[in-house]
Amino acid sequence: MPDVMHEFETVSTELVYDxxxxxxxxxKVTMPGGGTANRDVVExxxxxxVVAMNPDGAIAMVNQYRHPMGRRMLEIPAGLLDHSGAETPCAAAQRELAEETGLGARDWHVLVDLAPSPGFTDEVVRVFLATDLRYCHIADYQExxxxxxxxxxxxxxxxxxxVLSGEIVNSTSVxxxxxxxxxxDDDAPLRSAEAPWPCRPTAFAARKGRPVE
Structure with a gap:
């Protein structure tokens, strides 16, 4: 093992698609052997x-078509953060849950933060646990x-x-x-719905000149 960990420095960058x-x-990133290597990054x-759970222990899942996979997939409700930067992550999760399922919830906690594919993208997903569910209006602008x-x-x-049989394969849902x-099972402690999110990606928002809530 090296005595000092290598510092991976970006010596040049090129925008390929926006x-x-x-x-x-x-x-172009410096490598431990003394050279450099190109790394493509999706910002x-x-x-x-959202894991929306009712008192009986059932969770709300949506079955939807995913074109890159060429089939419908069973997933928990999910969606992109608001591009304007005006929503908090929890507000975005509340919006997505209502839009996709017609559900709202009174209790919200952060369940887990995920980096689905850190080898090529800085995307991070914040998953919330929503309980004490209620039905609300489904947005009219579904499309x-x-x-x-x-x-x-x-x-x-x-x-x-x-999950174990391979029927559910969406990484966030798994x-x-x-x-x-x-x-x-263990009544593990959960973070508050507004807990800090230090690994939230910011490069794409900065490129677009948008604030991050």
Whole structure:
């Protein structure tokens, strides 16, 4: 093992693509052997997801079409953070839950923070646990794939079994279901809904000149 850890410095960067949802840049980074290597990075605003659990231990999941995968997938409600930067992460999660399921909740906590693919993107997802559920108005502006989305209630043991059998493969849903199971079994402490989020991505927002709430 080296006595001193290598400092990976970016010596140059090139913007490859700048879109409305993400950007792609190519960084030249110093390597431990003395040379440099190119690293493609997808900049992303980040996202939120929700494990909405009823008193019987069932969670709300949505079945929706995912075009890159070419099929419908069972997932927990989730979506992008608001591009304007005006929403807190918890407010974004509340909005997504209402839009996708017609549900609201009185109790909110941070369940887990996830970096789904840190090898090529700075995207981080904050997952909330929502309890004491209630029905509310579904937004009238659902569009595209959302119009085909269906709500399914899945008991937590069944959800875990679907994860282990490969029926549920969305990485955020897999991690959230297993984390929620630990909370149910061990009554583990949870962070507040407004807990600091130090690993929240900021590069894409800075590129667009937008604030981060």
């Amino acid at each position: 879109g409305p949802i993400f950007a792609v840049r190519k960084d 992303h605003d980040g996202a939120v997801a 595209d794939e959302e119009l085909d989305m269906t709500l399914e209630w899945v008991q937590m043991p069944d959800a875990v079994q679907m 991690s959230a279901i297993l984390a929620a199971t630990m909370v149910m």
